Amino acid sequence: MTEHPHEIRLRVNGVPHTLRVPARRLLSDCLRHDLGLTGTHVGCEHGVCGACTVLLDGLPVRSCLMLAVGAARHSDITTVEGLAGPDGSLHPVQRAFGECHALQCGFCTPGFLTLVASHLEDNPDPTEAEARDAISGNLCRCTGYQNIVAAVLRAAELRREAPPAGERRAAGGVPGDAGGPA
Structure with missing residues (x-):
């Protein structure tokens, strides 16, 4: 058939x-x-x-x-x-993952980035416990999660430092700026 x-x-x-x-x-x-x-x-x-x-x-x-x-x-x-801006500027979550070394092999990274970007829309100032809870449904076999939690908290800081218009949820970002290997 x-x-x-x-x-x-x-x-x-x-x-x-x-x-x-x-x-x-x-x-x-x-x-x-x-x-x-x-x-x-x-x-x-x-x-x-x-x-x-x-x-x-x-x-x-x-x-x-x-x-x-x-x-x-x-x-x-x-x-x-x-997630990245039309001009290639990184989303605060992408920046934070780089700054906090929140990835190793990078395979899980795209899922974490999108998840955290959404979470910060709902909770722009999470506690460490809330950050851990937010990422608890995604698996990473490399990092031990400490740096991922730090990146969630850092992304929240970066969002507070930049105007909300700097974030791109579906603004036609730059292909290939995936934050990890394809």
Whole structure:
């Protein structure tokens, strides 16, 4: 039986796309293979690790658990590439992860970056305990989480130092500025 493709419209990092995808195409595969946005990493493929986390209408979701046709009902998808500003300026979370050495192999980093960016929208001044709780659903096998927690707190500081307009949630960021290997 041949699966007929579905035409969908997605707005990813501020850019509209019209695609033809099979009904069972995962959002993570659509982003990576159809749109070439390889910053979204696929780890466990069960929604457990968080490496594939993207923002759907500003909220973190596991893109390996969502079908691309289901994402078409939403107005905005932001991947790690979309966090940076149109001019290439790094989002405060990206800056903080670099400053705090909150990555090692980088595989989990895109999921952490999108998750933390969303968390700081809701809680712009987290305590250390709140930062730990916020990242508790994402897995990292390298860092031991100490520097990731420090980066969450540092990102909150950087946000307070810069005007909110400096943040880009879906402003059409610079592809390839993923914060980790593809």
